[in-house]
Structure formats: structure tokens, C-alpha cells
Amino acid sequence: MNVLLVYAHPEPKSLNGSLKDFTVKRLEDAGHTVQVSDLYAMKWKAPLDAGDSLAKESGERFHPSLDSKHAFENGLQSEDIASEQEKLLWADAVILQFPLWWFSMPAILKGWVERVYAYGFAYGVGEHSDARWGERYGEGKLAGKRAMLVVTTGGWESHYSPRGINGPIDDVLFPIQHGILYYPGFDVLPPYVIYRTSRIDKTSYPAVRDALGERLDNLWTTAPIPFRPQNGGAYTIPALTLRADIAPDETGFAAHVA
Amino acid sequence: MNVLLVYAHPEPKSLNGSLKDFTVKRLEDAGHTVQVSDLYAMKWKAPLDAGDSLAKESGERFHPSLDSKHAFENGLQSEDIASEQEKLLWADAVILQFPLWWFSMPAILKGWVERVYAYGFAYGVGEHSDARWGERYGEGKLAGKRAMLVVTTGGWESHYSPRGINGPIDDVLFPIQHGILYYPGFDVLPPYVIYRTSRIDKTSYPAVRDALGERLDNLWTTAPIPFRPQNGGAYTIPALTLRADIAPDETGFAAHVA
Numbered sequence: 040m041n042v043l044l045v046y047a048h049p050e051p052k053s054l055n056g057s058l059k060d061f062t063v064k065r066l067e068d069a070g071h072t073v074q075v076s077d078l079y080a081m082k083w084k085a086p087l088d089a090g091d092s093l094a095k096e097s098g099e100r101f102h103p104s105l106d107s108k109h110a111f112e113n114g115l116q117s118e119d120i121a122s123e124q125e126k127l128l129w130a131d132a133v134i135l136q137f138p139l140w141w142f143s144m145p146a147i148l149k150g151w152v153e154r155v156y157a158y159g160f161a162y163g164v165g166e167h168s169d170a171r172w173g174e175r176y177g178e179g180k181l182a183g184k185r186a187m188l189v190v191t192t193g194g195w196e197s198h199y200s201p202r203g204i205n206g207p208i209d210d211v212l213f214p215i216q217h218g219i220l221y222y223p224g225f226d227v228l229p230p231y232v233i234y235r236t237s238r239i240d241k242t243s244y245p246a247v248r249d250a251l252g253e254r255l256d257n258l259w260t261t262a263p264i265p266f267r268p269q270n271g272g273a274y275t276i277p278a279l280t281l282r283a284d285i286a287p288d289e290t291g292f293a294a295h296v297a
Numbered sequence: 298m299n300v301l302l303v304y305a306h307p308e309p310k311s312l313n314g315s316l317k318d319f320t321v322k323r324l325e326d327a328g329h330t331v332q333v334s335d336l337y338a339m340k341w342k343a344p345l346d347a348g349d350s351l352a353k354e355s356g357e358r359f360h361p362s363l364d365s366k367h368a369f370e371n372g373l374q375s376e377d378i379a380s381e382q383e384k385l386l387w388a389d390a391v392i393l394q395f396p397l398w399w400f401s402m403p404a405i406l407k408g409w410v411e412r413v414y415a416y417g418f419a420y421g422v423g424e425h426s427d428a429r430w431g432e433r434y435g436e437g438k439l440a441g442k443r444a445m446l447v448v449t450t451g452g453w454e455s456h457y458s459p460r461g462i463n464g465p466i467d468d469v470l471f472p473i474q475h476g477i478l479y480y481p482g483f484d485v486l487p488p489y490v491i492y493r494t495s496r497i498d499k500t501s502y503p504a505v506r507d508a509l510g511e512r513l514d515n516l517w518t519t520a521p522i523p524f525r526p527q528n529g530g531a532y533t534i535p536a537l538t539l540r541a542d543i544a545p546d547e548t549g550f551a552a553h554v555a
Contacts, residue, residue, distance in 0.1 A: 088307045279456045
């Protein structure tokens with residue numbers, strides 16, 4: 040199978056760097072083909088702007104989504120964007136690996152999402168009507184592919200527990216797992232999260248690495264998070280609220296998991 | 298009073314651009330002094346990397362937090378970072394204005410947070426002991442200042458309602474309002490959110506603008522979101538979970554609001 044690893048850490052000799060190298064080897068040893076988008080090494084351009092379209096003339100008003108649509112439809116996207124879209128279409132599974140900085144992904148990876156997720160590619164796809172609200176949240180160009188987060192954080196696991204001060208890790212990651220991965224169609228596997236990274240040393244590293252190895256071995260068989268498909272009947276359209284008979288007493292992120 | 302507006306939109310002739318200009322004028326007309334960090338206009342460097350410290354020698358291993366600490370303590374931060382920290386210390390209130398892209402702030406603004414929020418400035422501040430876990434979540438160098446988000450989104454208000462498919466807006470913004478603003482000490486005001494931006498035209502714009510104007514007029518009197526202070530007794534230390542008698546039946550982000 041084909042795996043794309045999108046990786047965002049500035050230091051190769053870091054815990055993240057070691058785990059990235061381990062991931063590539065583990066997957067290749069199992070017979071898979073791996074491509075790595077090492078965003079810092081690539082000097083990935085983070086800000087979405089008018090330069091993302093080859094067609095943009097200076098002085099014209101820039102519209103982030105409409106200009107993205109025009110560039111995507113007319114083969115006028117900047118080459119770095121088109122190349123990453125090709126990798127996504129090639130992949131059977133995509134892994135996003137990053138340190139959790141300020142409760143989200145690093146800016147350089149956020150900029151990868153904003154620029155690669157073009158209008159017509161990752162959003163603005165499909166029919167909008169009384170019965171469907173585009174192909175998103177369970178449908179879309181990336182449907183049938185798997186995705187998984189590999190995340191490191193300095194905080195303790197208890198800080199991210201159901202009553203932990205940072206909020207539950209599932210909720211902290213919801214905007215990424217549901218809003219960025221499930222949105223264009225990925226089946227999203229439970230994340231692999233490493234806590235309290237400052238305490239990881241030569242003695243404790245092998246256990247962390249081997250647990251990741253198991254997750255990689257099971258990439259094709261692990262059950263995805265059962266997010267509710269938007270157009271499967273659970274939501275009213277166009278309000279896109281859960282129907283009254285679906286999880287009637289629930290609100291918030293958890294209500295969108297069956 | 299002094300207000301810092303940190304603004305992240307690539308097009309001056311956008312809805313966001315109009316609201317930014319309006320905000321500056323409204324505050325100045327009320328006698329306040331305003332500084333604007335227009336991140337796209339400043340060509341703000343988004344990725345946090347070894348270049349953020351003037352001391353870094355090439356070839357050395359880069360450690361994001363320890364190198365940030367060293368640079369902050371020794372006056373070795375890159376000039377753009379130090380300058381933004383000065384603005385934050387100068388401000389009585391800070392407004393972050395941005396379009397919601399993929400359920401979070403634009404990459405360029407995330408990179409502002411990551412680089413300006415140095416170790417010793419926004420985190421790693423204060424005593425860590427059995428009684429206190431640093432000065433954060435209600436304490437810190439930015440305590441006593443107010444902060445507010447001004448956010449635009451293409452989605453409908455119902456999509457961000459308690460049972461809306463994108464998740465409740467309060468939960469979507471929690472990692473920013475609690476994790477980025479409350480963390481270093483800001484009192485965080487309820488956000489001003491504009492939904493369904495594609496429908497805003499010359500007829501509907503004045504109402505949107507005037508509602509923002511009212512929020513700006515009330516910047517000093519609006520009650521902040523009552524997040525629970527970390528060291529105020531509601532949390533066990535060091536697990537940092539809510540004490541059993543505090544909101545005993547609640548879990549998730551909402552449990553951290555009194």
C-alpha cells in the first residue's frame with residue numbers, strides 16, 4: 040500500500056525525528072511504499088496568499104476560496120500545491136505527525152492544509168441541495184483512504200483526560216480529526232499520542248517506539264473513529280444539526296461520534 | 298487605553314479588511330491608542346525554527362522550547378519576536394481578528410503565537426510545586442489585560458450550534474480562547490463571530506459593523522468568560538484534573554467554565 044507521511048518538526052535529531060525515521064522503515068519493511076513530506080526540510084510556504092495561483096495579476100483583489108477554485112479548475116495552482124495533492128491522491132493512508140503546539144498543529148502544517156486543501160479538491164465538492172450539502176464529512180475526493188495523527192506533547196496524560204485542564208485529547212484533536220481529515224472523506228483512526236515528552240529517554244523510548252510500530256502494523260485493520268456521515272440521514276439539511284432522534288441528550292463534539 | 302489588533306487576512310479589500318479599518322477608527326475615535334500587527338502586510342515569518350534565536354549556530358541541535366528560553370532570557374530573540382512582545386506588554390487589550398480556516402486560525406497567525414509566545418514570556422513562567430503549576434490559566438505575564446476574538450466564517454450559525462455538525466463555536470474556539478489567551482493570563486471576552494460571510498453585502502454590512510462597534514465600545518466593561526483559574530483550588534496538582542466536588546458531573550471543555 041502507499042503511505043504519505045506529512046511531518047512537521049524543525050529538528051531531525053528530535054524525538055519526532057527519530058519516530059519519523061522509524062515509521063518510514065517500519066512501513067517499508069512491511070512492503071509498503073512511503074513518501075514523506077518533511078515540511079521544514081522542504082521549506083514549505085505556510086501562508087495562503089495570492090501567490091498560490093499562477094494566474095493572479097498584481098493589483099487584483101484576492102479572494103481566498105474563489106481564487107483557489109479558479110486555480111484548481113484551470114491547472115493554475117502553484118507547483119508545490121499540485122504536487123502535494125498528487126501525493127494525497129496516490130496514498131492509501133496518510134499520517135500527520137507533529138508536536139502539539141498551543142493545542143493545535145504547528146503553523147507550517149496548518150499552512151500545508153490551507154494551501155493543499157483547495158476549493159474543488161477538499162471543499163466545495165459535490166451537489167448542494169435540500170438532500171445533500173456537498174460531499175464532505177465522510178464523502179469527498181479522499182474517501183476510501185485512511186488517516187491517522189501521531190502527536191507528541193509536553194503535557195501529562197491526566198492534563199488531557201476527561202476532566203483535565205487542557206481539555207480531553209479527543210476534543211482538542213476534534214477540529215483536526217473531524218474538521219480536517221473526516222471532512223474531505225478520510226476514515227480517521229484513533230490518534231497515537233505521546234505525552235510528557237521531556238521524560239522520554241533511552242530507557243523509555245523503546246516502549247514508545249514499539250507501541251507506534253504496532254499501530255503502523257495495524258494501519259489497515261484498526262477500526263476508524265465512527266464519525267457520523269453528513270449526508271447519511273443523521274443531520275437536517277441545510278441547518279446541519281443532528282436530527283432530534285439522534286443522540287437526543289448529547290451536545291458538543293462527542294455527539295458527532297456514533 | 299492601548300489596544301493591539303493582531304490581524305490575519307491576505308486581502309485589504311475584504312470583509313475582514315473593512316472591519317479592521319472600522320475597528321481602528323472606532324477605537325481611536327473613543328480616545329484609545331491602537332497598534333495593528335497586520336501579519337500579511339508585515340510578511341510575518343510563520344514557522345518557528347532555529348532562526349528565531351540570534352545565538353543559534355548552524356549544525357547545533359535545535360530544541361524549540363529550550364532555545365526559546367535561552368533567547369528570551371539573554372536578549373537573543375529575533376527582532377520581530379521581541380517587537381511583538383513589546384506590543385503585548387504595552388497593550389491593555391488585544392484583539393485577534395481572522396477568518397476561521399479549517400476550524401482554527403490562519404497559519405500565519407498560528408505562527409505569530411508560536412514564535413511570540415516564548416518560553417519565559419507566555420509559558421514556563423513561575424513556580425512549579427505541589428501547590429502551583431506555573432503561572433498559567435488565569436495568571437502570567439499578560440494577566441490584567443483583556444483579549445477578544447473577531448472571527449469570520451463561511452458556515453452558518455446553525456452549523457456551529459450545540460448540535461451543529463462543525464461543533465459548537467465555543468468548543469471550536471476553546472483551544473484558542475482558553476489554550477492561547479487565558480493561558481498566559483488574559484481575561485477573555487466572548488468572541489464576536491460573523492457567520493455565512495458570502496451573504497454579507499452592502500445592505501447587511503452596516504448591521505454587522507455596528508454590532509462590532511458596540512462590542513468595541515464595551516471592551517472595558519463586558520464580563521469575561523469565567524474560565525477556572527488553575528491555581529485557585531479547582532484543580533488537583535500536579536494531575537491538573539478538576540477536583541471531584543467541582544462540577545462533578547461535567548467533562549470536556551465546558552467543565553472549565555465556572
